[in-house]
Every structure is written in C-alpha cells, then in structure tokens.
Amino acid sequence: MTIDELQLADGNYTVEVTLEGGSGRATIESPTGLCVEDGQATAEIVWSSNHYDYMIVGGEKYLPVSTDEHSVFEIPVEVFDEGMDVIGDTTAMSTPHEVEYTLTFASDSIKGENGGAADKSGLSTVAAGIVIVAVAAAIAATVIRKKRNTKA
Structure with missing residues (x-):
C-alpha cells in the first residue's frame, strides 16, 4: 500500500515498524515517528546503537540526524504492509560493514499525534x-x- 492509497492528511503520526535481517543484535524503536507532508511520508528510524553512520534507501544515501545515544535517521517510506529493503552501515566492528535489512511499516497501526486513529479524510x-x-x-x-x- 502506498502513501497515496492511504490518503493521510499532512501531519505527524506513529507507526509500528518491524526489522528483519542483520545479525539480530540490532533493533529499532517501534512504534516510530511518521511525518506526512505534501503527500510524502518520512519515518524516524532510531537504532539501538549509535554506530550506524549512514543508511541507503531506494538507492539514496541518508546520513543520521543524531548519533548521540542512538543513530537516528529520517528516511522516506514508499510502501506500507510489505518489506522495504534498506542498508545500514555499522561501524561497531573493526571495519565498517553495510548490512542488509528489511523494514515493514504496518498501515493498520498508524495513529495521529493524539494517539487516535489516523486522519485519512x-x-x-x-x-x-x-x-x-x-x-x-x-x-x-x-x-x-x-x-x-x-x-x-
């Protein structure tokens, strides 16, 4: 399902996201923030580690917006309810490694800022x-x- 099919109004939401791939040691926060603006959805991905120095989504490289306690990225969400392949580059090992992951954003879990169901009108x-x-x-x-x- 695409953001156009969801017909979400501009605003801030939360959405459940699952992470697959890698060694299984890294996790991401869920639910995560979801911002919709001008028909585009952007998710805030917060890793359990601050050792991720970039992500690749749809062939584009994204740098973290924070690496204080966790590596935090703002990435586009093109699809909901099916896997979205991404790469996270981790510096936690002796040399940096690009690790393949799959993120899945659950459209039925989207909630508005006040915790209510998403405004799709x-x-x-x-x-x-x-x-x-x-x-x-x-x-x-x-x-x-x-x-x-x-x-x-």
Whole structure:
C-alpha cells in the first residue's frame, strides 16, 4: 500500500515498524515517528546503537540526524504492509560493514499525534471543527431570518 492509497492528511503520526535481517543484535524503536507532508511520508528510524553512520534507501544515501545515544535517521517510506529493503552501515566492528535489512511499516497501526486513529479524510481535526461551527452558524442565521420574517 502506498502513501497515496492511504490518503493521510499532512501531519505527524506513529507507526509500528518491524526489522528483519542483520545479525539480530540490532533493533529499532517501534512504534516510530511518521511525518506526512505534501503527500510524502518520512519515518524516524532510531537504532539501538549509535554506530550506524549512514543508511541507503531506494538507492539514496541518508546520513543520521543524531548519533548521540542512538543513530537516528529520517528516511522516506514508499510502501506500507510489505518489506522495504534498506542498508545500514555499522561501524561497531573493526571495519565498517553495510548490512542488509528489511523494514515493514504496518498501515493498520498508524495513529495521529493524539494517539487516535489516523486522519485519512484529508481534513485535520481543527479544520473539521471549523466546518462544523460554520455550518451551525449558517443554520442559526437562517432560523433567525425566518423568525424575523414571520413577525412582520
């Protein structure tokens, strides 16, 4: 499933992600942050180690945004519910090694910032609230006009 098929509104979400491959010693945090902006999804991958110096996703090299306690990367998510092959270069051994992994992002686990289900309508909660208030105001104005017209 693609980000277009999910029809997620721009915003910040969380999503469950699984990691396969490597030696089994490295892990990533799950759920992880997911940012949707202009129809593009970006995940924040937080490794259990700070020894990853780059990742390769879709042939593109990504450098970490942090290597303090953990190596943290912001990578594009092109597909949900099926494996996405990535490479992580680790410097934890005597020489750097590119290790192949598969990440799978579960679309049914996507939650909005407030922990609720993802907004797939294209309208944010605030925008939906504004629409409701505008409709209520229009109805009230119509009722008041009708009452004035019947008193004359």
